[in-house]
Amino acid sequence: MPLVETDAIVLHAFDYSETSRILRLATRDAGLQSVLARGARRSKSRFGSALDLFAQGAAQLHLKDGRDLQTLASFDVTRSRAELGEDLGRFAGASALAELVLRFSGADDVSVELLYVITDALDRLSIAPEGHSVDATLSGAWRLVAELGFAPSIDLCATCHAAVDAEGDAPFSHRAGGVLCARCARLYPGDRSLPAAARRAIAEWSGGALDVGCDDRAARAHQRLLREFLQHHLADGRALRAFDAWEQGSLVAR
Ligand SMILES: [Zn+2]
Numbered sequence: 447m448p449l450v451e452t453d454a455i456v457l458h459a460f461d462y463s464e465t466s467r468i469l470r471l472a473t474r475d476a477g478l479q480s481v482l483a484r485g486a487r488r489s490k491s492r493f494g495s496a497l498d499l500f501a502q503g504a505a506q507l508h509l510k511d512g513r514d515l516q517t518l519a520s521f522d523v524t525r526s527r528a529e530l531g532e533d534l535g536r537f538a539g540a541s542a543l544a545e546l547v548l549r550f551s552g553a554d555d556v557s558v559e560l561l562y563v564i565t566d567a568l569d570r571l572s573i574a575p576e577g578h579s580v581d582a583t584l585s586g587a588w589r590l591v592a593e594l595g596f597a598p599s600i601d602l603c604a605t606c607h608a609a610v611d612a613e614g615d616a617p618f619s620h621r622a623g624g625v626l627c628a629r630c631a632r633l634y635p636g637d638r639s640l641p642a643a644a645r646r647a648i649a650e651w652s653g654g655a656l657d658v659g660c661d662d663r664a665a666r667a668h669q670r671l672l673r674e675f676l677q678h679h680l681a682d683g684r685a686l687r688a689f690d691a692w693e694q695g696s697l698v699a700r
Contacts, residue, residue: 448508449508450476450509451506452473452474452475452476452504452505453474453502453503453505454471454474454479454502454504454505454507455561455568456469456500456501456502457471457499457500457548458499458544459497459499462482465487466482466484466485466486466487467482467483467497468482468483468515469483470548471518472556472560472564473505473507473556473561476507477551477555477556478551478552478553479507479516480514480515481507481517481518482515482517483518484517484518497521498528499540499541499544500540500568500572501521501523501526501527502565502568503523503525504521505518505520507519527569527572529573530571533576533579534695535574535580535695535696536572536574536579536582538579539571539579539580539582539586541688541692542587542686542689542691542692543564543567543571543583543586543590544688545687545688546590546591546676546686546689547590549680549684549686550590559593560593560594563593566589567582567587567590568586570656571583578657579696580665580669580696581656584647584651584669585658587651588651588652588672589653591652597652598618598625598648599625600645600649601645601649603626603627604622604626604630605622605627605630605633606627606629608629610625611642615640615641616640616642616645617631617637617639617640618637618638618640618645619631619637620637620675620679621634621637622634625640625645644664644668646658647660647668648668665696666696669692670693673689673690673693
C-alpha cells in the first residue's frame with residue numbers, strides 16, 4: 447500500500463466507532479479523500495487534537511486503489527484554525543465553503559490553485575471581525591466558484607458576449623450562466639434582474655476582495671442568489687445543508 451505524504455485540509459469530520467474518526471480531506475497530491483483515523487478519539491491518540499474541522503497540515507495516507515475509505519497514518523497540524531470554532535457565523539461560513547468544495551470539485555480534482563483558495567478563504571474567515579463573516583464567506587465562495595471553473599459572466603452577455611451596460615440593472619440567468627443583453631434576455635423569460643452594484647460585488651469577490659461594503663439586506667440577497675446559482679449547477683439535486691444552515695443562521699443573527 448503506497449504511503450503518500452501531502453498537504454491536507456479537514457473539510458468534514460465525524461466520529462466512527464468508540465475510538466476512531468472519519469475525515470474528508472482536500473489534499474494537494476491525492477484529490478479529495480475519505481480517510482479513517484484509527485484511534486483518533488482515544489485520549490492518547492497519535493493524532494493529538496489535530497483532527498478538528500478546518501485544520502490543515504501534512505498528512506500521511508495509505509492509499510489503496512478502488513477503496514472509498516483510505517487510512518490516515520499521521521497528521522502534523524500546521525494551522526488548527528481554532529478561531530473558526532469560536533464564532534458561530536465564522537463556523538457556519540467555513541462549513542458552507544467546505545461543502546462547496548466537497549460537492550463541486552471532482553474526487554481527483556483538487557488543483558494547487560484550488561487548495562490555495564480554500565486555505566486563504568478559511569484563513570480570512572478565521573480573522574473576520576464580528577459582523578463581517580457573511581462578507582468573508584461570500585468572497586470565499588465566489589473565489590471558489592471561479593477557481594472551480596463555473597464563474598458567471600458579469601460584464602458580457604453570457605450568450606452572445608455583447609457588452610452589457612455597466613451602470614444599469616441587467617437580467618441574470620442561472621441557466622445561461624450570467625448576465626444577458628436585452629436581446630438574449632428574451633430567450634430566458636422569468637429570470638431575475640441584477641443591479642449594477644450587485645454585479646460589481648460578485649466580480650470583486652470573485653477577484654479576492656474581502657469586504658465590498660454591502661449592507662445586511664444586500665448580503666441576504668447575495669446569499670439567496672449564490673444558493674440559487676449553486677443549486678442550478680448541482681448535478682444530483684441534493685440539498686446544500688451547510689449552506690442552508692449558514693444562510694438561515696445569519697438571518698437569525700441579524
Ligand atoms: Zn446577448
